[in-house]
Amino acid sequence: MTFHLWSMFFIAAFLVSATPGPNMLHILSRSVELGLRGSFPAMFGCLCGLLTLLAASAVGLTALLMALPGAFDVLRYAGTAYLFYLGIKAWRAPVEPSDHHEEMIVAVLSPWKVWRVAYAVAVSNPKAMLFAAAFLPQFINPAAPKPPQFAILLATFGAIDVIWYFTYALGGRGLATHLEKPSMKRLFNRFTGGVFVGFGAILLKSKPA
Known part of the structure; x- marks a missing residue:
């Protein structure tokens, strides 16, 4: 691989990764909930999920999906259902006015669980x-x-x-200062929930090329 070819890939990948999607939105919301450090397992989970997909495509799993009738649809429906679940969960998330709300969430969500959910979002x-x-x-x-x-x-x-994970996570921490009021946090939860459902609807309509 020449440096010129790699540099073209770097530019294209940088622009593609900058586009908001389920991974970036999930990290943004985790940063709001858990703080920058608490969002690290979510970043790692999304990264592992992304590399899983890229590696799978590299070894030809995509060709297998295209060859097996209905395989893509099964995965598409499963992914849609999971995104809908995340959207409904975010929409209905309770809003706590307590100053210790972040610490309470951290105590409930272990790093393993944060990683597991993020990995599922990515794949x-x-x-x-x-x-x-x-x-x-x-x-x-x-x-x-x-x-x-x-x-x-x-x-x-x-x-x-x-x-880009760190960029979105830092943006989430900046946004968190404006979400101290329960009404604003509820609005943010419903916005993120609606976006997750929207991603699910787009996935549901998607077709293999």
């Missing part, structure tokens, strides 16, 4: 796998060994996503 969209299958090969030199090239692309994409 619940099979459309991302299909996107990766169409996106990554454009930057692969067919005349050179493919595994090292895929490894470089996956590492680059993951590093870029981490940058």
